[in-house]
Amino acid sequence: MRLTLAEVQRATGGRIAGAPGSADTVVTGVTTDTRSLRKGGLFVALRGPRADGHDFIADAFRGGAAAVVASRIPGGITGPVVQVADALRALADLARHYRRTLSVTVVGVTGSVGKTTTVKMCEAALRTRLNVVRTRDEWNAEIGVPLTLLGLEPAHQVAVIEMAMRGLGQIAELVDIASPQIGVVTTIGESHLELLGTIDNVARAKGELIDGLPDDGVGVLNRDDPRVYALAARSRARVVTYGMHPDADVHAVDVESMEQGIRFTIVAQAQRADAALRTWGTHNVGNALAAAAVALACGLDVEAAAEGLAAYRPPKMRLQPVPLGDVLVINDAYNASPASMEAAFDVLEALAHGRRTVAVLGEMKELGPESPRLHREVGVSLARRRAALLVAVEQGGRQIAEGAAAGGMPPEAIIHLPSVDAASERVRGLIRPGDVVLVKGSRALGMERIVDAIVEART
Numbered sequence: 001m002r003l004t005l006a007e008v009q010r011a012t013g014g015r016i017a018g019a020p021g022s023a024d025t026v027v028t029g030v031t032t033d034t035r036s037l038r039k040g041g042l043f044v045a046l047r048g049p050r051a052d053g054h055d056f057i058a059d060a061f062r063g064g065a066a067a068v069v070a071s072r073i074p075g076g077i078t079g080p081v082v083q084v085a086d087a088l089r090a091l092a093d094l095a096r097h098y099r100r101t102l103s104v105t106v107v108g109v110t111g112s113v114g115k116t117t118t119v120k121m122c123e124a125a126l127r128t129r130l131n132v133v134r135t136r137d138e139w140n141a142e143i144g145v146p147l148t149l150l151g152l153e154p155a156h157q158v159a160v161i162e163m164a165m166r167g168l169g170q171i172a173e174l175v176d177i178a179s180p181q182i183g184v185v186t187t188i189g190e191s192h193l194e195l196l197g198t199i200d201n202v203a204r205a206k207g208e209l210i211d212g213l214p215d216d217g218v219g220v221l222n223r224d225d226p227r228v229y230a231l232a233a234r235s236r237a238r239v240v241t242y243g244m245h246p247d248a249d250v251h252a253v254d255v256e257s258m259e260q261g262i263r264f265t266i267v268a269q270a271q272r273a274d275a276a277l278r279t280w281g282t283h284n285v286g287n288a289l290a291a292a293a294v295a296l297a298c299g300l301d302v303e304a305a306a307e308g309l310a311a312y313r314p315p316k317m318r319l320q321p322v323p324l325g326d327v328l329v330i331n332d333a334y335n336a337s338p339a340s341m342e343a344a345f346d347v348l349e350a351l352a353h354g355r356r357t358v359a360v361l362g363e364m365k366e367l368g369p370e371s372p373r374l375h376r377e378v379g380v381s382l383a384r385r386r387a388a389l390l391v392a393v394e395q396g397g398r399q400i401a402e403g404a405a406a407g408g409m410p411p412e413a414i415i416h417l418p419s420v421d422a423a424s425e426r427v428r429g430l431i432r433p434g435d436v437v438l439v440k441g442s443r444a445l446g447m448e449r450i451v452d453a454i455v456e457a458r459t
Contacts, residue, residue: 001098001150002028005067005080008042011097014084017073022080027066030094030150032143039064044091045071046143053087069094088142095146096177104156106178107294110163110171110209111186111228112202113339114287115140117318118186121291122160124312125305126298132158137315140164145174158298166195168205175212182297183209183237184220184290188227189339194368203227213237218297220290223248240297242289244282250293250302252285257350266292266302275306279314280330280350283343288312317448319347324458326433332440333447336364341378341440345385348438355434356388360427360450362420362441363396372399379403389430392416393423393441393450420445424453431458 006023009016016023027042034056037043043060045053045068057068057077067080071087084090099106109119119134126132133156135148140162152159163174175183188203196202210219210231217237222228224243232239242250255264261278264285277288288309295305314320317334328351332344341364348357359382367374379400382390384407392401392415401416415430417423420441427450431437437454441447 001030001152002026003042003098005082007097008067008069008094009082011094012069012082012084012090013093014069014082014090016080017083018078018080022067025066025080030091030147032091032147034059034063034065037063037065040066042067042069044069044087044094046087046091057081091146092142092173092177095149096179099149099152099177099179102152102154102156104152105158105182105298106180107158107160107182107184107298108163108175108178108180108209109160109184109186110165110206111184111222112189112191112206113337113343114186114283114290115162115164116315117284118184118287118290119160119162120315121287121309121312122184122294125288125291125295125308126158126160126300127311128308129300129304130157130298131155132160134160135162141166142170142173146177149178160294163209165205166192168196168201169208171205172208172212175209179214180209180212181214181217182220182294183213183217184294185209185228185231186222186287186290187225187339189337190367190370190374191337191339192366193370194366197368199227203230207231207234210235210237220293220297222286222290223251224286240293242293243286248289250289250296252289255282255285257282259351259353264288266306268292268296268302271302273302273306275309277309277312279312280319280347281343282346284319319344322451322455324455327431327454327458328436329451329454330436330438331448331451332438333445333451335443336362336441338364338367338374338378342381344438344440345382345387348387348436349385351436355436356432357385358389358391358431358435358437359387360391360393360423360437360439360447361397361400362393362445362447365396365442365444371396375399376403376406379405379409380407383407383409388413390414391423391427391430393420393447394418394445397441420447420449424450428453428457 005025029041223241223245252264292305320331322329
C-alpha cells in the first residue's frame with residue numbers, strides 16, 4: 001500500500017495536524033500495533049479494552065511511523081497526524097477507499113461453521129494459478145478485515161476474506177468495506193445464539209453477505225444446508241451451489257475415507273477431477289467443494305482446484321492428527337458448536353476401525369438459553385455412536401454427560417470433571433493402547449492442554 005497523507009485525510013474525513021507540509025507525506029502500510037510497525041508506515045491509534053493506542057503515538061513516531069491517525073493528539077507530538085472523530089471508523093473508511101483503487105477479486109466467506117477452513121482451502125485451490133492472499137487467523141472482524149485489505153498490493157489477483165459477526169448488521173458493514181464479488185456461505189447453525197437469539201436471526205446475519213453482492217457477482221451456497229440454500233432466493237447475483245447433494249452445481253462422488261485423509265471426485269457440470277485431502281470428515285469434502293466452486297468463479301478449472309487442494313494442510317487444533325505410537329489423538333480443540341461436534345464424531349467413527357473410541361469434550365460457548373438442551377443432544381448423539389468413554393469438562397460438559405447417560409451410555413463410561421486442569425490430570429491414566437481419542441471444546445477452555453497432557457504421558 002502506498003498513499004499520501006492527503007489521500008488518507010480525504011478518505012477518513014479528518015484534518016491534518018502536526019508537521020507543516022505533511023499532506024504530501026507518503027505512508028506505506030498500516031498497523032494498529034506499534035510492535036508490528038515498519039518504517040514509513042501509518043499507525044492508527046485505536047482504543048481497546050486493555051490499552052489505548054493514543055498512549056503509544058510517541059512510540060510509533062520513534063519506531064519510524066510516517067504518520068498517525070488518531071482521535072486526540074497527546075501533548076508533545078509534533079509529527080503528522082490525521083485527526084478524526086473515531087479512529088476505528090477511519091480505519092474502515094481508509095480500507096474502503098483503498099480497496100476501490102485495486103482490481104483485485106475479493107471473495108467473502110462466512111458461516112456458522114467452517115469459515116476458516118474454507119478460506120484456507122480457497123487459498124490452496126487458487127494458488128496454483130493466481131496470486132492470492134487471505135485473512136490471517138482471527139482477522140475476520142471490524143479491525144482485521146480492514147487491515148487485510150490495506151495489506152493488499154496491486155499484484156494480488158484474489159483476496160479471500162473471512163467475515164465473522166457478533167450481531168446483525170456487522171457482516172453488512174464488512175461487505176460495504178470489502179466490496180466482494182464472490183460470497184460463500186458455509187453453514188447456518190446454532191453458533192452465536194447467545195448474541196442473536198434465534199437461528200432465523202443467524203440466517204439473516206449470514207445472509208448479509210449474499211445481499212451485498214453485485215448483480216454480476218457470484219453467490220456460492222451450501223446445497224446441503226437448507227437454511228443456506230434458501231439464501232438463493234434473495235440473491236441478485238448468480239448462484240452456484242456446492243455440496244454432497246447430487247443436484248449441487250459442484251458436488252462429490254466416490255468419497256473414500258482413509259487414515260491418511262479423504263479421496264473423492266469433484267464433479268462440476270461437464271468437468272471432473274480426482275481430489276485428495278490430508279484431513280478427515282465429509283464436512284471437509286464440503287469445504288473443499290466450496291473452494292472448487294470459488295476457483296471456477298475465478299476462471300480456473302476443477303483440475304487446477306484439485307491440484308491446489310492436494311497441498312492443503314489442516315490448521316493446528318482443527319481435526320489435527322497427533323499420532324502417539326498405537327494411539328491416535330484428534331486435536332479439535334480450536335472451537336466447538338453442535339454442528340462441529342457432530343462432524344468430529346463422524347471423523348472419530350470413521351477412524352476407529354474397531355478400536356476403542358474416547359471423547360474428551362468441553363463446553364460449547366455462545367449458545368444462549370438453548371445451551372443446556374444443545375449440550376444434552378450432543379451427549380445423546382455420542383452415546384448412539386457407541387463411544388467407549390466420555391470425559392466431559394466444565395458445566396456444559398455436565399450436560400453432555402447427562403445426555404450421554406440418557407442415550408444409553410453406561411455410567412462407568414462417563415466421567416465428568418470440573419475443569420480442564422482436572423481433566424488433564426485424569427485423562428493421563430485413562431488412555432489405553434490402540435485408542436482413538438477426540439479432544440474438542442470451545443476456544444475459551446484451552447482444551448489443547450489436555451492434548452499436551454496425553455502427549456506428555458505417552459512420550
